[in-house]
Amino acid sequence: MRQRPSFTTVMLIAGLLFLYLPMLVLVIYSFNSSRLVTVWAGFSGRWYLELLQDRQILSAVWTSLRIAFFAACMAVCLGTLAAFVMTRFARFRGKTALSSMVTAPLVMPEVITGLSLLLLFVQLAQITGWPGDRGMMTIWIAHTTFCSAYVAVVVSSRLREVDRSIEEAALDLGAPPVKTFFLITLPVISPALAAGWLLAFTLSLDDLVIASFVSGPGATTLPMVVFSSVRMGVSPMINALATLIILAVSLATFLAWYFMRRGEARRLEAAAAEQ
Amino acid sequence: MTPSPSQRAKRWLRPRRGWVIAVPLLWLTLFFLAPFAIVLKISLSEAAISLPPYGAIVDYSAETLNIALNFGNYLFLFSDSLYVSAYWGSVKIAFFSTLFCLLIGYPMAYAMARAPARWQLVLLLLVMLPSWTSFLIRVYAWMGILSNNGLLNNTLLWLGLIDSPIRMMNTNFAVMLGIVYAYLPFMILPLYANLTRLDNSLLEAASDLGSRKFNTFLKVTLPLSKGGIIAGSMLVFIPAVGEYVIPELLGGPNTLMIGKVLWEEFFNNRDWPVASALAMVMLALLLIPIALFHRYQSRELEE
Secondary structure, rough: OOOOOOHHHHHHHHHHHHHHHHHHHHOOOOOOOOOOOHHHHHHHHHHHHHHHHHHHHHHHHHHHHHHHHHHHHHHHHHHHHHHHHHHHOOOOHHHHHHHHHHHHHHHHOHHEEEEHHHHHHHHHOOOOOOOOOOOHHHHHHHHHHHHHHHHHHHHHHHHHHOEEEEHHHHHHOOHHHHHHHHHHHHHHHHHHHHHHHHHHHHHHHHOOOOHHHHHOOOOOOHHHHHHHHHHHOOOOOHHHHHHHHHHHHHHHHHHHHHHHHHHHHHHHHHHHOOO | OOOHHHHHHHHHOOHHHHHHHHHHHHHHHHHHHHHHHHHHHHOOOEEEOOOOOOOOEEEOOEEEEEEEOHHHHHHHHHOOOHHHHHHHHHHHHHHHHHHHHHHHHHHHHHHHHHHHHHHHHHHHHHHHHHHOOHHHHHHHHHHHHOOOOOHHHHHHHHHOOOOOOOOOOOHHHHHHHHHHHHHHHHHHHHHHHHHHHHOOHHHHHHHHHHOOHHHHHHHHHHHHHHHHHHHHHHHHHHHHHHOOHHHHHOOOOOOOOOHHHHHHHHHOOOOOOHHHHHHHHHHHHHHHHHHHHHHHHHHHHHO
Protein backbone atom coordinates (compact mmCIF):
# COMPACT_ATOMS: atom_id res chain seq x y z
CA MET A 1 0.00 0.00 0.00
CA ARG A 2 1.24 3.46 -0.82
CA GLN A 3 1.99 5.76 2.03
CA ARG A 4 -0.56 8.54 2.49
CA PRO A 5 1.07 11.88 1.54
CA SER A 6 1.66 14.08 4.54
CA PHE A 7 -0.26 17.29 5.21
CA THR A 8 2.73 19.47 4.36
CA THR A 9 3.28 17.73 1.01
CA VAL A 10 -0.36 18.32 0.09
CA MET A 11 0.03 21.97 1.08
CA LEU A 12 3.18 22.29 -1.01
CA ILE A 13 1.42 20.95 -4.10
CA ALA A 14 -1.67 23.08 -3.47
CA GLY A 15 0.54 26.13 -2.90
CA LEU A 16 2.42 25.59 -6.15
CA LEU A 17 -0.88 25.22 -8.00
CA PHE A 18 -2.04 28.47 -6.40
CA LEU A 19 1.15 30.17 -7.63
CA TYR A 20 1.05 28.78 -11.16
CA LEU A 21 -2.63 28.46 -12.16
CA PRO A 22 -3.26 32.22 -12.53
CA MET A 23 -0.13 32.49 -14.71
CA LEU A 24 -1.32 29.56 -16.78
CA VAL A 25 -4.67 31.29 -17.30
CA LEU A 26 -2.81 34.40 -18.52
CA VAL A 27 -0.86 32.32 -21.02
CA ILE A 28 -3.94 30.48 -22.32
CA TYR A 29 -5.96 33.64 -22.84
CA SER A 30 -3.09 35.30 -24.73
CA PHE A 31 -4.01 32.97 -27.61
CA ASN A 32 -7.70 33.89 -27.49
CA SER A 33 -8.92 35.51 -30.69
CA SER A 34 -11.62 37.53 -28.90
CA ARG A 35 -10.92 40.92 -27.38
CA LEU A 36 -13.03 39.89 -24.39
CA VAL A 37 -10.59 38.10 -22.18
CA THR A 38 -13.33 36.16 -20.44
CA VAL A 39 -14.82 34.40 -23.45
CA TRP A 40 -12.89 31.82 -25.43
CA ALA A 41 -13.42 32.41 -29.14
CA GLY A 42 -10.78 30.25 -30.75
CA PHE A 43 -7.03 30.07 -31.10
CA SER A 44 -5.19 33.02 -32.55
CA GLY A 45 -1.76 34.65 -32.47
CA ARG A 46 -2.99 38.10 -33.43
CA TRP A 47 -2.20 39.71 -30.05
CA TYR A 48 1.46 38.78 -30.47
CA LEU A 49 1.51 40.45 -33.86
CA GLU A 50 -0.16 43.55 -32.47
CA LEU A 51 2.28 43.57 -29.56
CA LEU A 52 5.27 43.49 -31.91
CA GLN A 53 3.86 46.42 -33.86
CA ASP A 54 3.13 48.58 -30.83
CA ARG A 55 5.81 51.27 -30.94
CA GLN A 56 5.03 52.60 -27.49
CA ILE A 57 5.56 49.20 -25.87
CA LEU A 58 8.69 48.45 -27.90
CA SER A 59 10.36 51.72 -27.01
CA ALA A 60 9.40 51.24 -23.35
CA VAL A 61 10.97 47.76 -23.43
CA TRP A 62 14.19 49.24 -24.80
CA THR A 63 14.23 51.97 -22.13
CA SER A 64 13.58 49.44 -19.37
CA LEU A 65 16.26 47.04 -20.60
CA ARG A 66 18.89 49.77 -20.75
CA ILE A 67 18.07 51.07 -17.27
CA ALA A 68 18.00 47.53 -15.85
CA PHE A 69 21.34 46.63 -17.43
CA PHE A 70 23.21 49.64 -16.07
CA ALA A 71 21.45 49.54 -12.70
CA ALA A 72 22.33 45.86 -12.27
CA CYS A 73 26.01 46.50 -13.14
CA MET A 74 26.33 49.39 -10.69
CA ALA A 75 24.34 47.53 -8.01
CA VAL A 76 26.72 44.56 -8.25
CA CYS A 77 29.72 46.85 -7.68
CA LEU A 78 28.17 48.71 -4.75
CA GLY A 79 26.48 45.66 -3.24
CA THR A 80 29.66 43.57 -3.39
CA LEU A 81 31.67 46.33 -1.71
CA ALA A 82 29.01 46.63 1.01
CA ALA A 83 28.90 42.84 1.50
CA PHE A 84 32.68 42.67 1.67
CA VAL A 85 32.83 45.43 4.25
CA MET A 86 30.14 43.79 6.37
CA THR A 87 31.60 40.28 6.34
CA ARG A 88 35.38 40.90 6.31
CA PHE A 89 35.99 44.14 8.18
CA ALA A 90 36.21 44.33 11.93
CA ARG A 91 34.00 46.81 13.75
CA PHE A 92 34.31 50.39 12.60
CA ARG A 93 32.30 53.51 13.10
CA GLY A 94 29.38 53.46 10.70
CA LYS A 95 29.14 49.68 10.41
CA THR A 96 25.73 49.60 12.09
CA ALA A 97 24.61 52.46 9.88
CA LEU A 98 25.77 50.61 6.78
CA SER A 99 24.06 47.36 7.73
CA SER A 100 20.82 49.24 8.50
CA MET A 101 20.98 50.95 5.14
CA VAL A 102 21.44 47.58 3.47
CA THR A 103 18.51 45.85 5.20
CA ALA A 104 16.00 48.70 5.28
CA PRO A 105 15.57 49.04 1.47
CA LEU A 106 14.57 45.36 1.33
CA VAL A 107 11.31 46.09 3.12
CA MET A 108 10.78 49.85 2.75
CA PRO A 109 7.39 50.52 1.12
CA GLU A 110 7.99 51.68 -2.43
CA VAL A 111 5.86 54.81 -2.13
CA ILE A 112 8.15 56.05 0.67
CA THR A 113 11.36 55.30 -1.25
CA GLY A 114 9.98 56.82 -4.43
CA LEU A 115 8.68 59.99 -2.81
CA SER A 116 11.83 60.58 -0.77
CA LEU A 117 14.14 60.12 -3.77
CA LEU A 118 12.07 62.44 -5.91
CA LEU A 119 12.16 65.12 -3.22
CA LEU A 120 15.93 64.65 -2.99
CA PHE A 121 16.33 65.15 -6.74
CA VAL A 122 14.13 68.25 -6.67
CA GLN A 123 16.12 69.67 -3.77
CA LEU A 124 19.46 68.86 -5.42
CA ALA A 125 18.32 70.49 -8.64
CA GLN A 126 17.39 73.65 -6.70
CA ILE A 127 20.74 73.86 -4.96
CA THR A 128 23.21 72.56 -7.54
CA GLY A 129 21.28 72.62 -10.79
CA TRP A 130 21.72 68.84 -11.12
CA PRO A 131 19.72 66.79 -12.16
CA GLY A 132 18.23 69.30 -14.56
CA ASP A 133 15.84 66.80 -16.13
CA ARG A 134 14.49 63.75 -14.46
CA GLY A 135 14.47 60.63 -16.60
CA MET A 136 16.63 57.61 -17.23
CA MET A 137 19.47 58.94 -15.10
CA THR A 138 17.33 59.44 -12.00
CA ILE A 139 15.59 56.08 -12.45
CA TRP A 140 19.03 54.47 -12.80
CA ILE A 141 20.18 56.02 -9.49
CA ALA A 142 16.97 54.96 -7.72
CA HIS A 143 17.17 51.39 -9.01
CA THR A 144 20.88 51.08 -8.28
CA THR A 145 20.22 52.11 -4.69
CA PHE A 146 17.59 49.53 -3.81
CA CYS A 147 19.08 46.79 -6.01
CA SER A 148 22.48 47.09 -4.34
CA ALA A 149 20.83 46.17 -1.04
CA TYR A 150 19.58 42.90 -2.57
CA VAL A 151 22.98 42.21 -4.15
CA ALA A 152 24.67 42.82 -0.79
CA VAL A 153 22.44 40.20 0.86
CA VAL A 154 23.09 37.60 -1.86
CA VAL A 155 26.85 38.21 -2.00
CA SER A 156 27.39 38.38 1.76
CA SER A 157 25.77 35.00 2.29
CA ARG A 158 28.26 33.57 -0.22
CA LEU A 159 31.19 35.45 1.34
CA ARG A 160 30.42 33.88 4.69
CA GLU A 161 30.43 30.39 3.20
CA VAL A 162 33.75 30.50 1.34
CA ASP A 163 36.86 29.13 2.93
CA ARG A 164 38.84 32.07 4.27
CA SER A 165 42.05 30.09 4.70
CA ILE A 166 42.97 30.56 1.02
CA GLU A 167 42.56 34.33 1.33
CA GLU A 168 44.63 34.27 4.49
CA ALA A 169 47.31 32.12 2.85
CA ALA A 170 47.60 34.61 -0.03
CA LEU A 171 47.92 37.49 2.44
CA ASP A 172 50.49 35.61 4.50
CA LEU A 173 52.56 35.04 1.39
CA GLY A 174 52.63 38.78 0.89
CA ALA A 175 49.93 39.34 -1.75
CA PRO A 176 48.46 42.83 -1.45
CA PRO A 177 44.84 42.82 -0.24
CA VAL A 178 43.52 44.25 -3.50
CA LYS A 179 45.29 41.56 -5.51
CA THR A 180 44.05 38.90 -3.11
CA PHE A 181 40.52 40.16 -3.56
CA PHE A 182 40.65 40.09 -7.35
CA LEU A 183 42.59 36.82 -7.72
CA ILE A 184 41.19 34.73 -4.86
CA THR A 185 37.93 36.11 -3.47
CA LEU A 186 36.28 37.32 -6.65
CA PRO A 187 36.49 34.05 -8.64
CA VAL A 188 35.09 32.11 -5.68
CA ILE A 189 32.10 34.39 -5.24
CA SER A 190 31.44 34.86 -8.97
CA PRO A 191 28.28 32.63 -8.99
CA ALA A 192 26.83 34.90 -6.29
CA LEU A 193 27.75 37.97 -8.36
CA ALA A 194 25.92 36.48 -11.34
CA ALA A 195 22.89 35.65 -9.18
CA GLY A 196 22.94 39.16 -7.69
CA TRP A 197 23.20 40.75 -11.13
CA LEU A 198 20.23 38.75 -12.43
CA LEU A 199 18.16 39.55 -9.36
CA ALA A 200 18.96 43.26 -9.67
CA PHE A 201 18.15 43.15 -13.38
CA THR A 202 14.69 41.61 -12.82
CA LEU A 203 13.94 43.92 -9.89
CA SER A 204 14.77 46.96 -11.99
CA LEU A 205 12.72 45.71 -14.95
CA ASP A 206 9.75 45.12 -12.67
CA ASP A 207 9.66 48.36 -10.71
CA LEU A 208 6.68 50.63 -11.30
CA VAL A 209 6.18 52.77 -8.20
CA ILE A 210 9.68 54.13 -7.63
CA ALA A 211 10.23 54.78 -11.34
CA SER A 212 6.89 56.62 -11.57
CA PHE A 213 7.99 59.01 -8.82
CA VAL A 214 11.50 59.78 -10.06
CA SER A 215 10.86 59.70 -13.80
CA GLY A 216 10.41 62.73 -15.94
CA PRO A 217 8.44 63.29 -19.13
CA GLY A 218 11.20 61.77 -21.28
CA ALA A 219 11.46 58.29 -19.84
CA THR A 220 8.61 55.79 -19.85
CA THR A 221 9.48 52.31 -18.66
CA LEU A 222 7.64 49.13 -19.56
CA PRO A 223 5.79 48.76 -16.21
CA MET A 224 4.43 52.31 -16.63
CA VAL A 225 2.97 51.46 -20.05
CA VAL A 226 1.56 48.16 -18.77
CA PHE A 227 0.07 49.83 -15.72
CA SER A 228 -1.70 52.58 -17.63
CA SER A 229 -3.14 49.97 -20.00
CA VAL A 230 -4.15 47.54 -17.25
CA ARG A 231 -5.87 50.28 -15.25
CA MET A 232 -8.39 50.55 -18.10
CA GLY A 233 -9.22 46.89 -17.75
CA VAL A 234 -8.11 43.56 -19.10
CA SER A 235 -6.38 43.60 -22.48
CA PRO A 236 -5.24 40.55 -24.47
CA MET A 237 -2.10 42.32 -25.67
CA ILE A 238 -0.89 42.48 -22.05
CA ASN A 239 -1.56 38.73 -21.84
CA ALA A 240 0.72 38.20 -24.83
CA LEU A 241 3.39 40.35 -23.19
CA ALA A 242 2.97 38.40 -19.93
CA THR A 243 3.44 35.13 -21.79
CA LEU A 244 6.68 36.34 -23.34
CA ILE A 245 7.98 37.51 -19.94
CA ILE A 246 7.05 34.20 -18.28
CA LEU A 247 8.73 32.32 -21.13
CA ALA A 248 11.95 34.34 -20.85
CA VAL A 249 12.16 34.00 -17.06
CA SER A 250 11.41 30.26 -17.18
CA LEU A 251 14.09 29.73 -19.80
CA ALA A 252 16.68 31.69 -17.80
CA THR A 253 15.77 29.81 -14.62
CA PHE A 254 16.02 26.47 -16.38
CA LEU A 255 19.47 27.35 -17.75
CA ALA A 256 20.62 28.50 -14.31
CA TRP A 257 19.36 25.25 -12.80
CA TYR A 258 21.05 23.18 -15.51
CA PHE A 259 24.45 24.83 -14.97
CA MET A 260 24.14 24.64 -11.19
CA ARG A 261 23.39 20.94 -11.43
CA ARG A 262 26.27 20.34 -13.82
CA GLY A 263 28.63 22.24 -11.54
CA GLU A 264 27.44 20.16 -8.60
CA ALA A 265 27.95 16.90 -10.53
CA ARG A 266 31.45 17.97 -11.54
CA ARG A 267 32.33 18.80 -7.95
CA LEU A 268 31.12 15.38 -6.81
CA GLU A 269 33.14 13.69 -9.57
CA ALA A 270 36.25 15.59 -8.60
CA ALA A 271 35.75 14.65 -4.98
CA ALA A 272 35.30 11.01 -5.95
CA ALA A 273 38.43 11.07 -8.13
CA GLU A 274 40.53 12.41 -5.27
CA GLN A 275 39.71 9.48 -3.06
CA MET B 1 57.51 34.96 12.31
CA THR B 2 53.96 34.23 11.31
CA PRO B 3 51.65 37.13 12.01
CA SER B 4 48.93 36.56 14.57
CA PRO B 5 45.33 36.56 13.33
CA SER B 6 44.76 40.09 14.58
CA GLN B 7 47.88 41.39 12.81
CA ARG B 8 46.82 39.61 9.72
CA ALA B 9 43.40 41.17 9.94
CA LYS B 10 44.97 44.60 10.34
CA ARG B 11 47.13 44.20 7.27
CA TRP B 12 44.12 42.96 5.33
CA LEU B 13 42.31 46.12 6.27
CA ARG B 14 44.83 48.91 6.37
CA PRO B 15 45.63 50.34 2.94
CA ARG B 16 42.48 51.18 1.05
CA ARG B 17 40.08 50.31 3.78
CA GLY B 18 38.75 53.83 4.00
CA TRP B 19 37.80 53.94 0.35
CA VAL B 20 36.21 50.52 0.33
CA ILE B 21 33.97 51.55 3.22
CA ALA B 22 33.30 55.04 1.93
CA VAL B 23 31.91 54.21 -1.50
CA PRO B 24 28.83 52.13 -0.49
CA LEU B 25 28.36 54.14 2.71
CA LEU B 26 28.30 57.48 0.89
CA TRP B 27 26.04 56.23 -1.91
CA LEU B 28 23.48 54.81 0.49
CA THR B 29 23.67 57.83 2.79
CA LEU B 30 23.09 60.23 -0.08
CA PHE B 31 20.38 58.27 -1.89
CA PHE B 32 18.68 56.36 0.89
CA LEU B 33 19.13 58.15 4.22
CA ALA B 34 19.40 61.83 3.27
CA PRO B 35 16.09 61.81 1.34
CA PHE B 36 14.22 61.13 4.58
CA ALA B 37 15.52 64.39 6.04
CA ILE B 38 14.15 66.20 3.00
CA VAL B 39 10.78 64.45 3.32
CA LEU B 40 10.68 65.58 6.96
CA LYS B 41 11.54 69.13 5.94
CA ILE B 42 8.87 69.30 3.26
CA SER B 43 6.27 67.74 5.53
CA LEU B 44 6.80 70.81 7.74
CA SER B 45 6.38 73.33 4.94
CA GLU B 46 3.28 74.89 3.51
CA ALA B 47 1.74 73.92 0.21
CA ALA B 48 2.14 76.65 -2.37
CA ILE B 49 1.20 77.18 -5.97
CA SER B 50 4.71 77.25 -7.32
CA LEU B 51 7.35 75.00 -8.76
CA PRO B 52 8.08 72.86 -6.72
CA PRO B 53 4.72 73.14 -4.95
CA TYR B 54 5.82 73.95 -1.41
CA GLY B 55 6.97 77.03 0.46
CA ALA B 56 10.36 77.62 2.06
CA ILE B 57 10.84 76.90 5.75
CA VAL B 58 13.82 79.17 6.23
CA ASP B 59 13.53 82.75 5.07
CA TYR B 60 16.15 85.47 5.42
CA SER B 61 15.00 88.99 4.75
CA ALA B 62 15.43 92.38 6.36
CA GLU B 63 18.27 90.98 8.48
CA THR B 64 15.98 88.52 10.23
CA LEU B 65 16.10 84.81 9.92
CA ASN B 66 12.61 83.34 9.92
CA ILE B 67 12.13 79.66 10.45
CA ALA B 68 8.52 78.71 9.96
CA LEU B 69 7.65 75.15 10.86
CA ASN B 70 4.18 74.23 9.78
CA PHE B 71 2.74 71.40 11.81
CA GLY B 72 -0.56 71.94 10.08
CA ASN B 73 -0.05 68.99 7.73
CA TYR B 74 0.26 66.57 10.64
CA LEU B 75 -2.71 68.09 12.49
CA PHE B 76 -4.66 67.84 9.26
CA LEU B 77 -3.86 64.11 8.96
CA PHE B 78 -5.21 63.39 12.41
CA SER B 79 -8.26 65.62 12.12
CA ASP B 80 -9.48 64.07 8.88
CA SER B 81 -10.94 60.63 9.46
CA LEU B 82 -10.01 59.59 5.90
CA TYR B 83 -6.32 59.39 6.74
CA VAL B 84 -6.75 57.70 10.11
CA SER B 85 -8.98 55.03 8.62
CA ALA B 86 -6.59 54.59 5.69
CA TYR B 87 -3.74 53.86 8.12
CA TRP B 88 -5.95 51.53 10.10
CA GLY B 89 -7.21 49.82 6.92
CA SER B 90 -3.65 49.29 5.64
CA VAL B 91 -2.47 47.77 8.89
CA LYS B 92 -5.52 45.50 9.07
CA ILE B 93 -5.24 44.27 5.47
CA ALA B 94 -1.45 43.84 5.75
CA PHE B 95 -1.84 41.95 9.03
CA PHE B 96 -4.38 39.45 7.73
CA SER B 97 -2.50 38.99 4.45
CA THR B 98 0.69 38.27 6.41
CA LEU B 99 -1.18 35.77 8.57
CA PHE B 100 -2.54 33.91 5.53
CA CYS B 101 0.90 33.97 3.89
CA LEU B 102 2.34 32.40 7.02
CA LEU B 103 -0.40 29.75 7.24
CA ILE B 104 0.13 28.76 3.60
CA GLY B 105 3.88 29.35 3.44
CA TYR B 106 4.98 27.54 6.58
CA PRO B 107 3.76 24.06 5.58
CA MET B 108 5.16 24.63 2.09
CA ALA B 109 8.59 25.62 3.42
CA TYR B 110 8.47 22.68 5.82
CA ALA B 111 7.73 20.20 3.04
CA MET B 112 10.52 21.72 0.92
CA ALA B 113 13.05 21.44 3.74
CA ARG B 114 12.05 17.79 4.33
CA ALA B 115 12.08 16.89 0.61
CA PRO B 116 14.88 14.70 -0.81
CA ALA B 117 18.06 16.73 -1.42
CA ARG B 118 17.90 16.48 -5.22
CA TRP B 119 14.37 17.94 -5.19
CA GLN B 120 15.10 20.90 -2.94
CA LEU B 121 16.76 23.16 -5.52
CA VAL B 122 14.00 22.49 -8.06
CA LEU B 123 11.29 23.27 -5.51
CA LEU B 124 13.07 26.42 -4.40
CA LEU B 125 13.36 27.62 -8.00
CA LEU B 126 9.69 26.76 -8.62
CA VAL B 127 8.61 28.85 -5.63
CA MET B 128 10.84 31.81 -6.52
CA LEU B 129 10.25 31.82 -10.27
CA PRO B 130 6.92 33.69 -10.17
CA SER B 131 8.54 36.52 -8.20
CA TRP B 132 11.09 36.99 -10.98
CA THR B 133 8.48 37.39 -13.72
CA SER B 134 6.53 40.56 -13.11
CA PHE B 135 4.71 41.75 -10.05
CA LEU B 136 2.35 43.91 -12.10
CA ILE B 137 1.40 41.10 -14.45
CA ARG B 138 0.78 38.64 -11.62
CA VAL B 139 -1.65 41.09 -10.01
CA TYR B 140 -3.23 41.67 -13.41
CA ALA B 141 -3.83 37.91 -13.77
CA TRP B 142 -6.32 38.10 -10.92
CA MET B 143 -8.32 40.86 -12.60
CA GLY B 144 -9.41 38.44 -15.30
CA ILE B 145 -10.10 35.67 -12.81
CA LEU B 146 -12.06 37.60 -10.18
CA SER B 147 -14.25 39.90 -12.27
CA ASN B 148 -18.03 39.41 -12.36
CA ASN B 149 -17.90 37.61 -15.69
CA GLY B 150 -14.44 36.27 -14.98
CA LEU B 151 -13.11 32.75 -14.96
CA LEU B 152 -13.87 31.96 -11.33
CA ASN B 153 -17.48 33.16 -11.40
CA ASN B 154 -18.10 31.42 -14.72
CA THR B 155 -16.71 28.16 -13.38
CA LEU B 156 -18.80 28.37 -10.22
CA LEU B 157 -21.93 29.17 -12.27
CA TRP B 158 -21.21 26.30 -14.63
CA LEU B 159 -20.76 23.93 -11.71
CA GLY B 160 -24.08 25.16 -10.34
CA LEU B 161 -22.54 26.15 -7.03
CA ILE B 162 -23.90 29.69 -7.33
CA ASP B 163 -26.89 31.18 -9.14
CA SER B 164 -25.55 34.64 -9.80
CA PRO B 165 -21.99 35.96 -9.94
CA ILE B 166 -20.40 36.87 -6.61
CA ARG B 167 -18.76 40.26 -6.46
CA MET B 168 -15.13 39.49 -5.77
CA MET B 169 -13.29 42.09 -7.81
CA ASN B 170 -12.86 45.54 -6.21
CA THR B 171 -13.24 44.25 -2.67
CA ASN B 172 -10.91 43.97 0.31
CA PHE B 173 -10.97 40.22 -0.24
CA ALA B 174 -9.42 40.69 -3.68
CA VAL B 175 -6.75 42.98 -2.24
CA MET B 176 -5.79 40.45 0.42
CA LEU B 177 -5.76 37.63 -2.13
CA GLY B 178 -3.52 39.73 -4.36
CA ILE B 179 -1.10 40.48 -1.52
CA VAL B 180 -0.94 36.82 -0.45
CA TYR B 181 -0.36 35.77 -4.05
CA ALA B 182 2.31 38.38 -4.78
CA TYR B 183 4.23 38.08 -1.51
CA LEU B 184 4.03 34.33 -0.80
CA PRO B 185 7.53 33.58 -2.20
CA PHE B 186 9.05 36.17 0.14
CA MET B 187 7.43 34.43 3.10
CA ILE B 188 8.63 30.99 2.03
CA LEU B 189 12.27 31.91 1.28
CA PRO B 190 13.44 32.84 4.83
CA LEU B 191 11.29 30.06 6.36
CA TYR B 192 12.89 27.50 4.09
CA ALA B 193 16.39 28.84 4.80
CA ASN B 194 15.67 28.54 8.49
CA LEU B 195 14.04 25.11 8.40
CA THR B 196 16.83 23.47 6.35
CA ARG B 197 19.26 24.41 9.09
CA LEU B 198 17.12 22.64 11.67
CA ASP B 199 19.10 19.89 13.36
CA ASN B 200 17.40 16.59 12.60
CA SER B 201 18.88 14.91 15.66
CA LEU B 202 16.71 17.13 17.86
CA LEU B 203 13.57 15.80 16.19
CA GLU B 204 14.85 12.23 16.47
CA ALA B 205 15.62 12.75 20.13
CA ALA B 206 12.10 14.04 20.72
CA SER B 207 10.52 11.10 18.95
CA ASP B 208 12.85 8.64 20.76
CA LEU B 209 11.64 10.08 24.02
CA GLY B 210 8.08 9.34 22.95
CA SER B 211 6.93 12.78 21.79
CA ARG B 212 4.13 12.74 19.25
CA LYS B 213 4.80 14.36 15.88
CA PHE B 214 2.56 17.36 16.44
CA ASN B 215 3.88 17.87 19.94
CA THR B 216 7.46 17.81 18.62
CA PHE B 217 6.48 20.39 16.04
CA LEU B 218 5.01 22.71 18.67
CA LYS B 219 7.81 22.31 21.21
CA VAL B 220 10.89 21.96 18.99
CA THR B 221 10.43 23.00 15.36
CA LEU B 222 8.22 26.04 15.86
CA PRO B 223 10.35 27.77 18.54
CA LEU B 224 13.54 27.08 16.56
CA SER B 225 12.08 28.62 13.42
CA LYS B 226 11.11 31.86 15.17
CA GLY B 227 13.76 33.82 13.28
CA GLY B 228 12.42 32.65 9.93
CA ILE B 229 8.85 33.44 10.94
CA ILE B 230 9.78 36.98 11.96
CA ALA B 231 11.85 37.63 8.83
CA GLY B 232 9.20 36.23 6.48
CA SER B 233 6.36 38.07 8.20
CA MET B 234 8.19 41.38 8.13
CA LEU B 235 9.11 40.89 4.46
CA VAL B 236 5.38 40.65 3.76
CA PHE B 237 3.86 43.00 6.33
CA ILE B 238 6.04 46.10 5.88
CA PRO B 239 5.78 46.47 2.08
CA ALA B 240 2.11 45.42 2.20
CA VAL B 241 1.24 48.36 4.50
CA GLY B 242 2.49 50.80 1.85
CA GLU B 243 1.22 48.79 -1.13
CA TYR B 244 -0.12 50.90 -4.00
CA VAL B 245 -0.48 48.68 -7.08
CA ILE B 246 -2.64 45.94 -5.54
CA PRO B 247 -5.34 48.18 -3.96
CA GLU B 248 -5.36 50.31 -7.10
CA LEU B 249 -5.96 47.36 -9.43
CA LEU B 250 -7.94 44.92 -7.28
CA GLY B 251 -9.43 47.17 -4.61
CA GLY B 252 -12.66 49.10 -4.78
CA PRO B 253 -13.88 52.48 -3.61
CA ASN B 254 -14.14 51.11 -0.08
CA THR B 255 -10.55 49.94 0.01
CA LEU B 256 -8.69 52.56 1.97
CA MET B 257 -4.97 51.96 2.00
CA ILE B 258 -2.37 54.55 2.85
CA GLY B 259 -0.07 53.86 -0.09
CA LYS B 260 -2.90 54.66 -2.47
CA VAL B 261 -3.90 57.77 -0.53
CA LEU B 262 -0.28 59.00 -0.60
CA TRP B 263 -0.06 58.40 -4.34
CA GLU B 264 -3.26 60.34 -4.96
CA GLU B 265 -2.21 63.24 -2.71
CA PHE B 266 1.04 63.43 -4.62
CA PHE B 267 0.04 62.81 -8.23
CA ASN B 268 -3.60 63.93 -8.36
CA ASN B 269 -3.78 66.72 -5.76
CA ARG B 270 -0.12 67.74 -6.13
CA ASP B 271 -0.04 68.34 -2.38
CA TRP B 272 3.59 67.47 -1.70
CA PRO B 273 3.66 68.59 1.96
CA VAL B 274 0.67 66.40 2.89
CA ALA B 275 2.13 63.44 0.94
CA SER B 276 5.41 63.94 2.84
CA ALA B 277 3.61 64.05 6.18
CA LEU B 278 1.77 60.84 5.22
CA ALA B 279 5.10 59.19 4.42
CA MET B 280 6.66 60.31 7.72
CA VAL B 281 3.75 58.97 9.79
CA MET B 282 3.86 55.68 7.85
CA LEU B 283 7.58 55.44 8.50
CA ALA B 284 7.05 56.06 12.22
CA LEU B 285 4.39 53.36 12.23
CA LEU B 286 6.75 50.89 10.55
CA LEU B 287 9.85 51.73 12.60
CA ILE B 288 9.38 48.86 15.07
CA PRO B 289 8.69 46.23 12.37
CA ILE B 290 11.71 47.48 10.38
CA ALA B 291 13.90 47.30 13.49
CA LEU B 292 12.69 43.73 14.12
CA PHE B 293 13.53 42.76 10.56
CA HIS B 294 16.92 44.46 10.78
CA ARG B 295 17.82 42.60 13.97
CA TYR B 296 17.13 39.27 12.34
CA GLN B 297 18.75 40.19 9.02
CA SER B 298 21.94 41.63 10.54
CA ARG B 299 22.36 38.43 12.54
CA GLU B 300 22.14 36.65 9.18
CA LEU B 301 24.55 39.08 7.51
CA GLU B 302 27.27 39.22 10.14
CA GLU B 303 26.77 36.16 12.31
